[in-house]
Amino acid sequence: MASPIDISPNRRDLLITAGAAAALSSAATATTAQTADLSQPVISKISFSVNGADQALELDLRTTLLDALREHLHLTGTKKGCDHGQCGACTVMVNGKRINSCLSLAVMHDGDEITTIEGLGTPDKLHPMQAAFIKHDGYQCGYCTPGQICSAVAVLEEIKAGIPSHVSDDLTATPQVSAHEMRERMSGNICRCGAYSNIIDAMSEVAGATA
Amino acid sequence: MKSFTYERATSPAEAAAKAAKTPGARFIAGGTNLLDLMKLEIETPPHLIDVNGLGLDKIEATDDGGLRIGALVRNTDLAADDRVRRDYGVLSRALLAGASGQLRNKATTAGNLLQRTRCPYFYDTAQACNKRAPGSGCSAIGGFSRQHAVVGASTACIATHPSDMAVAMRVLDAQVETVKPDGKTRRIKIADFHKLPGTTPHIETALQTGEFITAVTLPKPIGGSHVYHKIRDRASYAFALVSVAAVIQPDGTGRVALGGVAHKPWRVEKAETDLPKGAKAVMAKLMADATPTPENEFKITLVERTLSAALMDARA
Numbered sequence: 001m002a003s004p005i006d007i008s009p010n011r012r013d014l015l016i017t018a019g020a021a022a023a024l025s026s027a028a029t030a031t032t033a034q035t036a037d038l039s040q041p042v043i044s045k046i047s048f049s050v051n052g053a054d055q056a057l058e059l060d061l062r063t064t065l066l067d068a069l070r071e072h073l074h075l076t077g078t079k080k081g082c083d084h085g086q087c088g089a090c091t092v093m094v095n096g097k098r099i100n101s102c103l104s105l106a107v108m109h110d111g112d113e114i115t116t117i118e119g120l121g122t123p124d125k126l127h128p129m130q131a132a133f134i135k136h137d138g139y140q141c142g143y144c145t146p147g148q149i150c151s152a153v154a155v156l157e158e159i160k161a162g163i164p165s166h167v168s169d170d171l172t173a174t175p176q177v178s179a180h181e182m183r184e185r186m187s188g189n190i191c192r193c194g195a196y197s198n199i200i201d202a203m204s205e206v207a208g209a210t211a
Numbered sequence: 212m213k214s215f216t217y218e219r220a221t222s223p224a225e226a227a228a229k230a231a232k233t234p235g236a237r238f239i240a241g242g243t244n245l246l247d248l249m250k251l252e253i254e255t256p257p258h259l260i261d262v263n264g265l266g267l268d269k270i271e272a273t274d275d276g277g278l279r280i281g282a283l284v285r286n287t288d289l290a291a292d293d294r295v296r297r298d299y300g301v302l303s304r305a306l307l308a309g310a311s312g313q314l315r316n317k318a319t320t321a322g323n324l325l326q327r328t329r330c331p332y333f334y335d336t337a338q339a340c341n342k343r344a345p346g347s348g349c350s351a352i353g354g355f356s357r358q359h360a361v362v363g364a365s366t367a368c369i370a371t372h373p374s375d376m377a378v379a380m381r382v383l384d385a386q387v388e389t390v391k392p393d394g395k396t397r398r399i400k401i402a403d404f405h406k407l408p409g410t411t412p413h414i415e416t417a418l419q420t421g422e423f424i425t426a427v428t429l430p431k432p433i434g435g436s437h438v439y440h441k442i443r444d445r446a447s448y449a450f451a452l453v454s455v456a457a458v459i460q461p462d463g464t465g466r467v468a469l470g471g472v473a474h475k476p477w478r479v480e481k482a483e484t485d486l487p488k489g490a491k492a493v494m495a496k497l498m499a500d501a502t503p504t505p506e507n508e509f510k511i512t513l514v515e516r517t518l519s520a521a522l523m524d525a526r527a
Contacts, residue, residue: 036214036216036257038213038214038215038216038257039214040214041214042214042215042216042217044217060214061214061215061216061217062212062214062215064246083250084247084250085243085247085313085314088311088313091313097287097316098312098313098316099313099316099317100243100313100314100317103242103243103246103247103314103317104242104243104246104317105217105239105242105246105259107217107261108239108242108261108263151312151313154312155312158287158312161291162291163287163290163291164290164291164296164303164307165307166304166307166308166447168307171296171297171300171303171304172293172296172297183447184446184447185312186312187311187312187446187447187448188310188311188312188313188314188448189311
């Protein structure tokens, strides 16, 4: 499973000069904490797929997946709320599972398939969950909405996959789609405008339509 | 966040050896707690060893009828495993009571055991904290201590362990399998894994420098009714004020462990002989030598009531 990685302790400005790629690849796995100059950013090459498109980036190792998406790929649909995994605004799907992109280093996603709100649908071709959020007024200010929608899509998949929740009465039974179940499973997405009941209405419609 | 170097481990033993050779190095798996702390510069590792690629993400039956849970099994996958749901329901329930769906998709079995306290004074670098900065004092003592420990605390630290999963692991008598930097393996009983704070609250587990968790094993199922009751300030996605993990047999005997009240999952085996007589009978031994603060003495009453509710639920 382990794959070779490209790491360089070199300074960012050095990397911008000609020969940067060579410097990166030759440094490869030789970097250790003892030899690196940690007063400077440590740069790494990272490749992953975002919304079906392959991306190759050279990033400071400290870059979170969230910052890679927003600041480097300019996919600003994914939002930074708390930046500490408490609000859910940064929720994206990685290899089909929802995570908080703020609490994950981009370098740890080499080779992964990432889906953001931009990959779910477009203004011309909305994902059914996006359409349902609009129909049911599942937002006010809209800042948490991309995370809510990514989470909502994943929640319905998780229920379909038979993953139980805190409110499932019988652990060994197949969980059912209900407002009670969806509310519990959406608890990692905070909406300060309080659009929760409309979000559940939107999810219920999508769940009913696809059940 | 401080700058660091990064590598992907190729084997558990190599990871342990590398960690021992690199002062301050940290293993990173899900990263949901470590990165949070690195952003605040509470953790400042100069080197990260990514252990996600080691294939430790399987749940296997053991020869003695139990389960071996790989260190990298995600909380979601462990909670959803059919064998865990059927035979170790208290573990599934505890996992599902913790964090959010997004976090459980990332958080790992070993990482859950190793997560740091959510004491607000540990998180606030402007405050004294013997756990974060040994010898600096404890601002929680005499501070806002509503969420803090009521048993097993010390004059150096009154933080609690935040894990729900570990409380269930304690009631199930799990063991932690590790590999040390010299390549030798060992098993640590979960009862001995987490430490009380004493005078060294920065030492939280029995792990030695570089020692790497490879798996957590569960003994063969003990039957009974499995319950996990968690009391918190909101209905979901919050740490426990008090939690009760219990496995109760049809004759009323059983086991119980508590979360949210101590620096480690709290279990007093000699108190369990009184379980058939009900929650009140268990309390004297379970909460002996409790040292609550005026702000958290409500937890003593809350433990008794939560245990009482858990026992009723188990017998229903």
